[in-house]
Amino acid sequence: MANFVLVAGAWLGAWAWDDVVPELRAAGHGAHPLTLSGLAEKRGVPAGQQTHVHDIVAEVERLDLGDVILVGHSYSGIPAGQAAERIGDRLSRVVFVDANVPVDGESFVSVWPEGRPAVEASIAEHGGFWAPLTAADCAGQGLTDEQIARVVGGSTPHPGASLTEPAVLERPLSELPATYVKCLLDGDEPSPDVAKLLTSEHWRLETMDTGHWPMFSEPRRLARLLLAQPSH
Numbered sequence: 001m002a003n004f005v006l007v008a009g010a011w012l013g014a015w016a017w018d019d020v021v022p023e024l025r026a027a028g029h030g031a032h033p034l035t036l037s038g039l040a041e042k043r044g045v046p047a048g049q050q051t052h053v054h055d056i057v058a059e060v061e062r063l064d065l066g067d068v069i070l071v072g073h074s075y076s077g078i079p080a081g082q083a084a085e086r087i088g089d090r091l092s093r094v095v096f097v098d099a100n101v102p103v104d105g106e107s108f109v110s111v112w113p114e115g116r117p118a119v120e121a122s123i124a125e126h127g128g129f130w131a132p133l134t135a136a137d138c139a140g141q142g143l144t145d146e147q148i149a150r151v152v153g154g155s156t157p158h159p160g161a162s163l164t165e166p167a168v169l170e171r172p173l174s175e176l177p178a179t180y181v182k183c184l185l186d187g188d189e190p191s192p193d194v195a196k197l198l199t200s201e202h203w204r205l206e207t208m209d210t211g212h213w214p215m216f217s218e219p220r221r222l223a224r225l226l227l228a229q230p231s232h
Contacts, residue, residue: 003030003065009074011155013040023223038159048161056083073097098183102167129157141211174200185211
């Protein structure tokens with residue numbers, strides 16, 4: 001039995017996995033969606049990027065989980081990638097779902113140059129938070145109007161410090177057993193930093209013909225993909 005620890009991207013919480021969790025549990029596995037500090041039901045909790053890394057590590061330890069398949073979506077690939085190496089032998093695999101990946105000494109905004117000014121401006125204008133998603137942000141991503149309303153309605157402002165703090169890696173990310181899931185409506189090719197990691201013998205690439213939020217647009221297909229992951 002694997003234990004899936006599921007961490008959604010910016011603005012989202014554990015609720016984002018509501019359509020995926022039943023599929024994983026029905027297959028006999030543990031499924032543990034996690035809300036990061038400062039988001040959803042944890043709004044108001046001060047949070048930087050290392051807070052989010054700690055959130056993930058602490059949840060794995062609190063539940064005493066083994067055979068962990070750690071799933072990081074979008075922004076949360078950055079804390080998940082750092083947490084993956086810190087949980088040691090508890091980790092079976094880390095899965096990055098259309099995600100950013102941590103680069104030692106770099107932040108979310110520093111490795112996302114095309115969006116950096118807009119993100120930093122939003123943080124400055126919204127009291128230290130990245131303003132939540134709008135319906136326009138979700139266009140062209142394979143979502144129905146109902147799904148877009150659900151994503152936007154559940155989004156909360158994202159703690160800005162988590163986007164500007166640098167990642168801390170103790171060893172190369174390429175040494176971790178990892179799968180990268182590229183959602184093709186959000187771009188045909190992985191980013192250059194991910195493409196480099198995919199040259200590692202420990203990494204594999206999967207694709208989904210959907211947009212950036214597959215837990216909403218294709219939850220069953222995403223669950224099947226997660227269930228098909230090798231243990232190491």
